[in-house]
Amino acid sequence: xxxxKMFLKMITASILRRRSRMLVALLxxxxxxxxxxxxxxxxxxxxxxMGEQFRNYGANMIFTPASGERLTxxxxxxxxxxxxxxxxxGCAPYRYEAVTILERPYMAAGVDMAEVEKTSPYWSINGExxxxxxxxxxxxxxxxxxxxxxxxxxxxxxxxxxxxxxTVDEAKNGISENVNEKSFSVVGILDTGGNxxxxxxxxxxxxxxxxxxxxxxxxxxLSVSANSDELSAYVDSINEDGAVSARLVKRVTQSExxxxxxxxxxxxLVTAIVLxxxxxxxxxxxxxxxxxxxxxxxxxxxxxxxxxxxxxxxxGEGLLLGGVGGLLGSVLGFLFAQMVSANVFNSSITFHxxxxxxxxxxxxxxxxxxxxxPVRSAIDIDxxxxxxxx
Amino acid sequence: xxxxxxxNVSKIYGPLKALDNVSLKVENGEWVAIMGPSGSGxxxxxxxxxxxxxxxxxxxxxxxxxxxxxxxxxxxAIRRDKIGLIFQQFHLVNYLTAVENVMVSQYYHxxxxxxxALEALERVGLKDRAKHLPSQLSGGEQQRVCxxxxxxxxxxxxxxxxxxxxLDEDNENIVLDIFKQLHREGTTLIVVTHDPEVAExxxxxxxxxxxxxxxxxxxxxFTD
Ligand SMILES: Nc1ncnc2c1ncn2[C@@H]1O[C@H](COP(=O)(O)OP(=O)(O)OP(=O)(O)O)[C@@H](O)[C@H]1O
Ligand SMILES: [Mg+2]
Numbered sequence: 001x002x003x004x005k006m007f008l009k010m011i012t013a014s015i016l017r018r019r020s021r022m023l024v025a026l027l028x029x030x031x032x033x034x035x036x037x038x039x040x041x042x043x044x045x046x047x048x049x050m051g052e053q054f055r056n057y058g059a060n061m062i063f064t065p066a067s068g069e070r071l072t073x074x075x076x077x078x079x080x081x082x083x084x085x086x087x088x089x090g091c092a093p094y095r096y097e098a099v100t101i102l103e104r105p106y107m108a109a110g111v112d113m114a115e116v117e118k119t120s121p122y123w124s125i126n127g128e129x130x131x132x133x134x135x136x137x138x139x140x141x142x143x144x145x146x147x148x149x150x151x152x153x154x155x156x157x158x159x160x161x162x163x164x165x166x167t168v169d170e171a172k173n174g175i176s177e178n179v180n181e182k183s184f185s186v187v188g189i190l191d192t193g194g195n196x197x198x199x200x201x202x203x204x205x206x207x208x209x210x211x212x213x214x215x216x217x218x219x220x221x222l223s224v225s226a227n228s229d230e231l232s233a234y235v236d237s238i239n240e241d242g243a244v245s246a247r248l249v250k251r252v253t254q255s256e257x258x259x260x261x262x263x264x265x266x267x268x269l270v271t272a273i274v275l276x277x278x279x280x281x282x283x284x285x286x287x288x289x290x291x292x293x294x295x296x297x298x299x300x301x302x303x304x305x306x307x308x309x310x311x312x313x314x315x316g317e318g319l320l321l322g323g324v325g326g327l328l329g330s331v332l333g334f335l336f337a338q339m340v341s342a343n344v345f346n347s348s349i350t351f352h353x354x355x356x357x358x359x360x361x362x363x364x365x366x367x368x369x370x371x372x373x374p375v376r377s378a379i380d381i382d383x384x385x386x387x388x389x390x
Numbered sequence: 391x392x393x394x395x396x397x398n399v400s401k402i403y404g405p406l407k408a409l410d411n412v413s414l415k416v417e418n419g420e421w422v423a424i425m426g427p428s429g430s431g432x433x434x435x436x437x438x439x440x441x442x443x444x445x446x447x448x449x450x451x452x453x454x455x456x457x458x459x460x461x462x463x464x465x466x467a468i469r470r471d472k473i474g475l476i477f478q479q480f481h482l483v484n485y486l487t488a489v490e491n492v493m494v495s496q497y498y499h500x501x502x503x504x505x506x507a508l509e510a511l512e513r514v515g516l517k518d519r520a521k522h523l524p525s526q527l528s529g530g531e532q533q534r535v536c537x538x539x540x541x542x543x544x545x546x547x548x549x550x551x552x553x554x555x556x557l558d559e560d561n562e563n564i565v566l567d568i569f570k571q572l573h574r575e576g577t578t579l580i581v582v583t584h585d586p587e588v589a590e591x592x593x594x595x596x597x598x599x600x601x602x603x604x605x606x607x608x609x610x611x612f613t614d
Contacts, residue, residue: 006493006502010486017485299481302442303539304470304498306463384442387477388433 011316025285026325032278033329037359038336039267049345051225054256055089059119059221066245070216079244082237087226090118093217100157108200110207119223127188136184139197143189152186158210182210228257279370286374298386307379318371326363330356393418399448401434408434410601421579423589426598432582436551441465474540478552480532482524488535489520499543510538530561547578
């Protein structure tokens with residue numbers, strides 16, 4: 001106990017004695033630790049952040065019926081239960097039905113508008129999303145065919161006689177007398193640049209009214225915020241159950257992965273370079289400290305200090321600096337990551353407490369490595385030479 | 391058996407013989423002064439006896455152990471356990487207080503013990519200066535701290551290389567009084583000095599010239 005106290009006393013007094021020099025070394029370690037903990041925080045947080053960004057590019061998972069049966073609320077919610085609900089950004093089921101507009105065949109989709117807004121945030125709508133019964137969202141190509149604009153009324157005709165699962169052709173040719181008509185008011189024109197522009201969208205309730213039957217869903221589009229491994233795991237566990245067949249939208253998940261892995265490689269590289277620079281700075285400082293203390297080291301050896309004691313004392317100083325620098329760095333690193341996150345992703349990040357001991361450990365390790373050479377030069381000091389007159 | 395026995399020791403630096411075939415015996419409890427002109431090899435001899443340097447040839451028996459043949463690690467242990475060193479330039483650790491400087495020696499030897507360290511300072515008349523840094527002490531006071539440090543582990547032999555070289559008359563007398571007391575207590579003392587007055591206090595004076603032991607004077611007037 002007394003020995004440790006004396007040891008601590010000696011190394012702290014020695015550090016305080018060389019305040020300005022040690023401050024420089026401490027700064028170097030703190031900067032290194034800041035970059036380390038900051039970038040690691042970003043490294044872990046970016047996938048989440050990027051995921052959120054990528055969710056803007058639309059659904060990354062699709063549910064379709066595994067058998068000939070349509071999807072139902074039950075099968076969809078059962079499949080959804082396989083996915084961590086916190087990760088589900090949106091789940092939009094689609095019910096497609098063949099309809100005619102002024103005797104021309106079209107496909108109408110019954111959807112939950114609020115969910116579609118979440119899974120397809122990139123949809124550009126001239127006008128508004130339908131919010132109540134009797135309102136319809138029309139694809140631009142449909143709108144231009146019939147010269148429709150926001151505020152116009154239009155009628156969808158559904159052939160009740162048509163057998164279940166009627167195709168576009170059947171709908172076109174087999175116009176029967178047994179039809180149901182419903183009038184809609186155009187509230188929005190949909191512009192996506194894709195084939196969504198050939199459809200009209202109404203609420204699920206209106207679709208039930210139009211077809212006079214409950215029906216099911218043909219497909220459900222999901223936006224799930226998770227990395228590609230987790231997504232694959234979700235897909236696998238859903239497919240095992242059978243009623244719903246899930247698959248990933250490869251285009252979206254893959255580009256997400258490429259960007260992520262490039263970013264993570266960059267983070268790794270920058271961290272490594274900064275740590276090497278820290279090491280050089282600390283090594284230089286400790287070299288100078290040893291040179292400055294040659295006489296003292298000689299004296300300690302003359303008093304009977306073993307090489308082990310000398311190593312302990314210098315390493316003790318180095319590691320103390322490393323620890324304090326690491327602690328400083330883990331706090332500053334969080335602030336740094338927070339700043340980057342706020343500026344780049346417009347969101348805040350969570351503080352990872354596990355990073356504090358990790359940062360301190362790495363700082364201590366890096367400082368220890370940097371001290372190896374200076375300490376070697378310290379144990380090479382010859383007491384006889386040093387103590388000879390000035 | 392003598393405490394220290396130097397047999398035909400030479401120390402060679404290239405063309406220069408810093409010590410040239412020197413032999414000397416020092417008995418337990420003896421007080422020996424070493425004199426000689428600058429460059430005659432006095433410090434070289436002290437470094438060899440103090441286990442900080444090795445002789446090129448010859449034997450150095452300390453307590454019957456030939457330290458000329460020991461490993462560096464063993465020499466460090468012998469230095470720590472058996473030898474107390476006092477230097478002309480004091481050599482205190484400048485960021486530690488007087489009492490802490492004494493405790494450094496205890497730290498390497500066994501256990502730092504503040505009470506014992508304070509007693510050692512009291513012995514050299516510095517109890518009230520214990521918490522001062524070396525820069526806040528006079529040269530004489532610093533040298534007394536060094537003496538307290540050299541004595542703290544009860545060495546078998548105290549080696550002092552020009553201990554009064556940087557001191558004024560008053561401080562020189564204080565240091566000499568401490569040496570006299572050490573001698574009375576049975577400590578073996580080897581003191582290098584330029585000052586005949588300091589040498590006169592010893593039982594015996596050996597004179598080095600060009601690395602050779604040229605003269606040995608027994609102090610007839612020596613009184614315990
Ligand atoms: N490490 C060394 N390398 C080369 N020559 C050395 C070395 N150490 C001492 N010498 C030489 O050995 C000789 C004896 O030196 P030493 O220091 O023992 O003298 P000294 O008697 O203590 O002198 P002073 O009274 O000035 O202290 C000197 O000529 C010195 O230059
Ligand atoms: Mg000398």
